[in-house]
Amino acid sequence: MTPSPHRIVSRRRETADTWTVALEPLPGHELPVFAPGQFGMLYAFGVGEIPISVSGTATRLDPLRCTIRAVGGVSGTLAAVEPGDLVGLRGPFGSTWPLTDAIAGDVVIVAGGLGLAPLRPAIHHLLAHRDEYERVVICYGCRSAAELLYVNEFEEWRRRFDLDIDMIVDVGGPDWHGKVGVVTKLVELAAFDPDNTIAMACGPEIMLRFVALTLKARKLPPERLYISMERNMHCAIAQCGHCQFGPKFICREGPVLRYDDIEQWLKVAQL
Amino acid sequence: MESIEEELAGTRIFRHLGPQQIKSIAELGEEVEFPDGRALMIEGGLADSFFLIRDGFVALQTQSPAGPITIETLHNGDPVGWSWLVEPYIVYFDAHSRGLTRAIRFDAAALRQRCADDPQLGYELMRSFASMIVERLHATRLQLLSIYARTATA
Amino acid sequence: MGPTVHDGAIVYRNVHSATDLPIGWGDEQEGGRYRLRRREDEAVFGYAVGPHSWKQFLHPPRLRLWRARRGDNGAGLEFTEEPTDAPRYAFFGVRSCELHAIAIQDRVFLPSANPDQSYAVRREDALLVAVNCGEPSGTCFCSSMGTGPKASSGYDLALTEVLDGGNHRFVIEVGSELGALVVADVPHRLAEEVDERDAAKVTAHAIEHMGRHMPEVDLRALLYANYQHPRWDDVAERCLTCGNCTMVCPTCFCTSVEDTADLNGEEAERWRRWESCFSIQFSHVTGGETRRSPRSRYRQWMTHKLATWIDQFGTSGCVGCGRCITWCPVGIDITEEVSAILSDPIPPAETS
Numbered sequence: 001m002t003p004s005p006h007r008i009v010s011r012r013r014e015t016a017d018t019w020t021v022a023l024e025p026l027p028g029h030e031l032p033v034f035a036p037g038q039f040g041m042l043y044a045f046g047v048g049e050i051p052i053s054v055s056g057t058a059t060r061l062d063p064l065r066c067t068i069r070a071v072g073g074v075s076g077t078l079a080a081v082e083p084g085d086l087v088g089l090r091g092p093f094g095s096t097w098p099l100t101d102a103i104a105g106d107v108v109i110v111a112g113g114l115g116l117a118p119l120r121p122a123i124h125h126l127l128a129h130r131d132e133y134e135r136v137v138i139c140y141g142c143r144s145a146a147e148l149l150y151v152n153e154f155e156e157w158r159r160r161f162d163l164d165i166d167m168i169v170d171v172g173g174p175d176w177h178g179k180v181g182v183v184t185k186l187v188e189l190a191a192f193d194p195d196n197t198i199a200m201a202c203g204p205e206i207m208l209r210f211v212a213l214t215l216k217a218r219k220l221p222p223e224r225l226y227i228s229m230e231r232n233m234h235c236a237i238a239q240c241g242h243c244q245f246g247p248k249f250i251c252r253e254g255p256v257l258r259y260d261d262i263e264q265w266l267k268v269a270q271l
Numbered sequence: 272m273e274s275i276e277e278e279l280a281g282t283r284i285f286r287h288l289g290p291q292q293i294k295s296i297a298e299l300g301e302e303v304e305f306p307d308g309r310a311l312m313i314e315g316g317l318a319d320s321f322f323l324i325r326d327g328f329v330a331l332q333t334q335s336p337a338g339p340i341t342i343e344t345l346h347n348g349d350p351v352g353w354s355w356l357v358e359p360y361i362v363y364f365d366a367h368s369r370g371l372t373r374a375i376r377f378d379a380a381a382l383r384q385r386c387a388d389d390p391q392l393g394y395e396l397m398r399s400f401a402s403m404i405v406e407r408l409h410a411t412r413l414q415l416l417s418i419y420a421r422t423a424t425a
Numbered sequence: 426m427g428p429t430v431h432d433g434a435i436v437y438r439n440v441h442s443a444t445d446l447p448i449g450w451g452d453e454q455e456g457g458r459y460r461l462r463r464r465e466d467e468a469v470f471g472y473a474v475g476p477h478s479w480k481q482f483l484h485p486p487r488l489r490l491w492r493a494r495r496g497d498n499g500a501g502l503e504f505t506e507e508p509t510d511a512p513r514y515a516f517f518g519v520r521s522c523e524l525h526a527i528a529i530q531d532r533v534f535l536p537s538a539n540p541d542q543s544y545a546v547r548r549e550d551a552l553l554v555a556v557n558c559g560e561p562s563g564t565c566f567c568s569s570m571g572t573g574p575k576a577s578s579g580y581d582l583a584l585t586e587v588l589d590g591g592n593h594r595f596v597i598e599v600g601s602e603l604g605a606l607v608v609a610d611v612p613h614r615l616a617e618e619v620d621e622r623d624a625a626k627v628t629a630h631a632i633e634h635m636g637r638h639m640p641e642v643d644l645r646a647l648l649y650a651n652y653q654h655p656r657w658d659d660v661a662e663r664c665l666t667c668g669n670c671t672m673v674c675p676t677c678f679c680t681s682v683e684d685t686a687d688l689n690g691e692e693a694e695r696w697r698r699w700e701s702c703f704s705i706q707f708s709h710v711t712g713g714e715t716r717r718s719p720r721s722r723y724r725q726w727m728t729h730k731l732a733t734w735i736d737q738f739g740t741s742g743c744v745g746c747g748r749c750i751t752w753c754p755v756g757i758d759i760t761e762e763v764s765a766i767l768s769d770p771i772p773p774a775e776t777s
Contacts, residue, residue, distance in 0.1 A: 002491045005502035045495055046686025046693040071711045086502040113419025143419045170414040174338025181343045182410045204418040232709050234682045237539040241679030247736035268652045270721035
């Protein structure tokens with residue numbers, strides 16, 4: 001699959017090492033349509049390509065947005081792009097958050113750190129179709145207040161009355177007056193009906209395993225929990241073999257996977 | 272409004288205690304209330320109390336030159352304090368209320384004496400606390416790991 | 426492309442006439458051992474498969490995927506997909522295990538979504554002349570994998586070589602219209618009962634002389650239940666993670682991409698090259714590799730080949746050709762590893 005040229009429209013710093021960039025296709029090129037949960041492959045000319053979290057699926061009014069953490073050569077280059085720069089984009093790839101299956105029930109969203117990025121389009125969808133769902137709970141955990149993504153938007157979400165949203169940090173500084181602890185604590189405190197809930201979680205794998213345990217203790221059936229996984233990606237079309245997780249190709253059966261489907265594989269170290 | 276006994280019976284930490292045992296502990300409890308910003312316990316003080324939060328928010332903190340660092344926050348149903356379980360019975364971390372907080376307070380010395388007098392109750396109580404401490408330790412370790420960083424050891 | 430002697434092995438290269446074929450050559454294969462030997466007859470196909478497989482032609486080791494050009498001062502960016510430029514292939518001497526391997530790779534590269542164009546073009550136009558084995562090697566086990574020794578489908582022509590003293594002949598089965606056209610140009614006669622019987626004898630002989638045997642059990646269930654078997658520690662002490670097995674295996678398909686740019690920064694290319702899951706960087710994620718230990722990498726290769734492949738593509742990934750055994754420098758034998766786990770599997774977990 002060949003990338004399609006895109007121009008960077010804007011760039012916003014989220015935290016010390018994370019940026020959100022907005023991009024649009026060059027004239028004559030179609031905008032790929034990403035559903036919540038899907039990812040793209042973003043190419044920095046001559047440097048390389050990485051999988052990126054689509055944190056804002058494009059609408060008529062809003063360009064496509066991706067949130068990038070600078071951890072290496074390619075991501076560092078991509079995180080440093082300026083408006084007007086040209087990059088390549090391939091996509092959409094992968095599976096989507098089960099927003100249709102979640103209709104008429106409670107929705108629990110658990111995000112950890114950068115994991116909020118691929119969940120952001122799902123949150124937008126839930127809020128845009130709020131009356132189709134019952135309770136909507138968002139549990140967000142990160143290291144400290146400085147690590148919070150989408151700060152302004154988060155404040156807007158907090159002000160809503162139709163959303164139960166809370167944040168918890170690993171360690172609270174003198175200016176922090178919110179909750180401190182592991183994100184599983186928020187899940188323990190959340191109000192939802194385990195018989196009619198779909199949970200969606202994204203974050204570090206360690207977090208996902210413990211969130212799953214906490215939800216199990218709350219009697220959520222394992223087939224009602226969906227998690228987003230990450231592995232090394234090259235082709236993104238299940239032909240290079242890199243992203244295999246047991247029998248699953250994260251680029252095709254994932255990144256959103258149903259927990260009961262992969263529960264046995266999560267238990268195998270160095271799978 | 273629930274009695275102390277009914278309240279205890281519904282908590283996570285005491286879920287394995289039998290009704291007689293719950294009654295026995297409930298006798299030692301008293302309802303207390305803390306306005307915002309009060310200290311339930313202060314680092315270095317005598318650990319003479321054990322609290323169970325009924326409704327509210329408590330921050331476990333330690334003071335640094337730059338201000339208080341919050342290690343963990345505790346919420347409805349959470350126990351506060353376990354330094355009273357082991358010698359030298361000295362409080363390790365501050366606990367401050369955030370917002371109006373209602374709790375049940377138990378006199379630590381009386382609780383320890385009750386355990387000594389009734390070893391069966393004492394054993395069950397220790398098991399309950401052990402399981403709470405294990406949970407806390409797990410959570411603390413996860414907090415320690417910086418799981419959200421680029422690598423878990425960053 | 427056909428078999429020919431080169432550098433001490435029978436490999437697949439351009440062949441121009443029958444004299445290029447390895448007439449009178451045989452081989453000896455064992456774990457970590459491959460030798461050619463001179464036969465006492467003039468058999469054309471008197472050997473088992475060598476280090477090459479047909480995947481090097483259908484799925485080339487290095488392939489440019491696209492080129493990109495950037496305009497002056499970053500104005501404009503254009504990507505051009507690489508046009509498929511491949512010769513029209515005829516594969517001469519394809520064994521049954523290899524036909525199965527090609528069919529297996531078809532499932533990888535020709536799914537309905539995102540078929541690999543370069544593979545599709547090469548595959549569509551290829552003429553496949555198969556050979557039914559008469560001489561399996563010490564490492565062959567196609568019989569127990571259900572992939573041979575007789576070719577059952579997927580060929581244009583299938584030859585069985587009958588060495589009958591002075592009556593050296595080839596019994597040919599036609600598998601397609603194209604095959605029929607090719608055979609029409611070759612001097613031939615209709616096969617008689619004795620020919621078909623002799624051909625059947627060749628196959629029967631092959632079945633009886635397989636060098637190895639894969640236990641015919643539910644390998645998927647076995648390996649899914651034994652991720653923590655101590656045998657993995659055992660094989661890890663022997664495995665060098667050299668990746669030879671993945672290079673010679675006719676179904677292994679993993680690749681990596683390489684992005685390059687010229688010194689001016691105006692032109693860039695993306696290349697695809699073969700890669701092995703045994704390499705340490707294969708499983709790289711931020712902060713490290715998910716498969717650090719040789720133990721995890723060998724386990725990945727073997728469980729993928731025999732178990733998870735079935736969930737992914739509907740068949741086993743292994744065709745019993747034995748190349749991985751022959752070309753492993755320390756002679757690790759996939760059938761032996763399976764047998765070891767099978768003989769002492771981890772008991773099923775007690776339900777709580």
